[in-house]
Amino acid sequence: MKTLLHLNSSPRGNYSVSRKLSSEVVAAWKAKNPEGKVIERDLAKSHLTFIDLDWIMGAFTPPESHSEAHKKALAVSDELVAELLASDVILIGTPMYNFAVSAALKAWIDHIVRSGKTFSYKPNGVEGHAGGRKVIVTVASGGVYAGTPLEAYDHEIPYLRHILGFIGISDVTFIQAGGTGGVAQGKISEAEFGRHGSVRSSTAKKRSYERRRALISAVNAAG
Ligand SMILES: Cc1cc2nc3c(=O)[nH]c(=O)nc-3n(C[C@H](O)[C@H](O)[C@H](O)COP(=O)(O)O)c2cc1C
Numbered sequence: 117m118k119t120l121l122h123l124n125s126s127p128r129g130n131y132s133v134s135r136k137l138s139s140e141v142v143a144a145w146k147a148k149n150p151e152g153k154v155i156e157r158d159l160a161k162s163h164l165t166f167i168d169l170d171w172i173m174g175a176f177t178p179p180e181s182h183s184e185a186h187k188k189a190l191a192v193s194d195e196l197v198a199e200l201l202a203s204d205v206i207l208i209g210t211p212m213y214n215f216a217v218s219a220a221l222k223a224w225i226d227h228i229v230r231s232g233k234t235f236s237y238k239p240n241g242v243e244g245h246a247g248g249r250k251v252i253v254t255v256a257s258g259g260v261y262a263g264t265p266l267e268a269y270d271h272e273i274p275y276l277r278h279i280l281g282f283i284g285i286s287d288v289t290f291i292q293a294g295g296t297g298g299v300a301q302g303k304i305s306e307a308e309f310g311r312h313g314s315v316r317s318s319t320a321k322k323r324s325y326e327r328r329r330a331l332i333s334a335v336n337a338a339g
Contacts, residue, residue: 118152118339120145121203125221126211126256127160133293136310137254137331138209141291144335145205155199157224164223165192175230193227200228205250205338206285208276212257216271225279234283244284251280251288252334260294260323289334291327 122142126132142154165171171193174186182190200206210221217225228234234246253276261270273290280288298304 118149118204119202120149120152120154120205120207120338121157121199122154122207122209123157123159123221123224124209125159125218125224126209127220128211132209132211133256133296133299133309134209134211134254137256137291137293137327138207141207141252141254141331141335144332145207145338148335155203157199159218159220159224162220164196164220164227165189166223167226193230196224196227197230197233200234200246203249205252208251208253210253210255210272212255212259212270212272215269216275229279229283242282244282246280247284247286249285249287250338251285252291252338253288254291254293256293256296258295258297258300262292262294287337289330289337291330291334293327294323 120142122138124132124135124138126134128135146152146154168189170183170185170189174182174190175193177186208221211218213219216222231237235242235244237243253273255272257270257272259266259269261267261273273292276290277288280286296309299306299309
């Protein structure tokens with residue numbers, strides 16, 4: 117039985133575009149894997165702890181020397197790492213905040229990038245231990261970055277690609293919904309955004325069509 121780990125980090129509930137898209141991915145994946153298991157983790161609600169001194173002391177010392185404080189600090193991280201390593205597909209729904217990932221998603225990343233568990237330093241460099249699984253990311257942003265002069269401002273997608281690669285995951289597909297600002301400003305209805313993208317233009321229609329195609333092919337490739 118396959119397992120899909122579904123993370124969401126937008127606090128905007130039903131207004132969230134990244135959530136809407138990631139739930140479409142879940143529905144498509146479930147249709148393809150009726151026996152599959154979906155683990156839901158809402159990072160916007162779970163308020164993960166940040167890395168502190170006990171976490172660092174515990175993560176970089178052998179378990180047999182851990183104090184109760186080290187164990188307590190690492191418990192969440194241990195759970196999140198185990199959840200990740202038990203999954204076949206990881207689906208991340210995320211907004212762009214200040215050109216990067218949200219703090220909620222970054223807190224999850226800080227917990228799962230664990231020396232000796234998801235990566236190790238070797239004489240010839242870093243070895244990732246989380247390979248062999250696929251990641252799909254649905255990203256919503258107010259602006260449009262892909263294929264525009266603003267592309268260099270996007271520090272979210274290159275960062276996610278890099279940090280997932282660091283732990284050994286190179287099979288990452290991004291489904292981007294740029295231009296959600298138009299919905300907030302009342303320039304386009306939510307329904308129309310869903311259908312056509314950021315503005316009423318042939319470019320937006322093409323972008324929306326490509327997003328649907330990317331979503332379907334990402335789910336097909338995820339198996
Ligand atoms: C605090 C904050 C920071 C944001 N920073 C950016 C940004 O740097 N670039 C951008 O294009 N949109 C930015 N936005 C807009 C969001 O990315 C946009 O509303 C997106 O749709 C949020 O994802 P969601 O719909 O899944 O909640 C920001 C929004 C907020 C609330």
